[in-house]
């Protein structure tokens with residue numbers, strides 16, 4: 001039974017991933033999301049359902065457009081697969097937290113909430129990676145939904161999460177001002193407000209640690225490899241912040257206990 005549910009969750013995940021691809025490409029270009037069918041980036045030919053089956057179409061078409069045979073970006077199947085895998089992970093975590101039962105209303109609401117947050121984070125990861133933008137159109141609703149969920153479900157945590165959000169925001173604002181916006185964009189400053197709100201204290205500390213560490217390691221590797229130009233000169237920090245949010249949502253408490261034993 002669980003396996004059937006997991007496969008369904010995965011299939012829903014890759015289909016939503018396919019929609020996230022549309023958001024990732026259209027929001028930074030300020031194109032309409034609901035109007036207009038998907039088209040080939042190269043020959044502009046409108047794609048039919050046969051070209052749009054998540055992951056499967058990419059494999060069947062061997063990564064090439066059916067009409068002009070130009071290569072399709074690897075981003076598309078990767079976003080779909082990541083969404084599917086993350087949906088299964090979130091589903092399993094919720095299943096464990098609710099001791100194997102998702103029948104209750106609160107359990108279903110929190111599952112939908114975490115899937116929504118995961119989807120938003122995937123969009124932010126890839127819009128920043130591809131276009132260097134953390135779109136307000138995604139970030140603001142995500143902050144709003146997160147706040148609403150906490151008001152309805154975990155009100156006792158709000159003093160903690162709000163102060164974590166403000167603290168994180170001020171810390172990054174300071175970094176932003178010191179580096180004169182060269183180290184990070186203002187989108188990152190706004191995004192860490194969400195991180196504080198979503199993770200709370202002390203998970204936000206682990207998240208900053210993970211983000212700066214992975215950011216430094218990956219940047220160093222890319223610079224040594226001469227791949228920095230790959231990202232148009234600057235390496236966006238948003239993907240590292242998103243990665244850290246996911247890692248610390250799952251393992252934040254374990255990480256802080258390793259980093260600061262005795263205090264936490």
Ligand SMILES: [Zn+2]
Nearest residue numbers: 040043065068
């Ligand atoms: Zn084409």
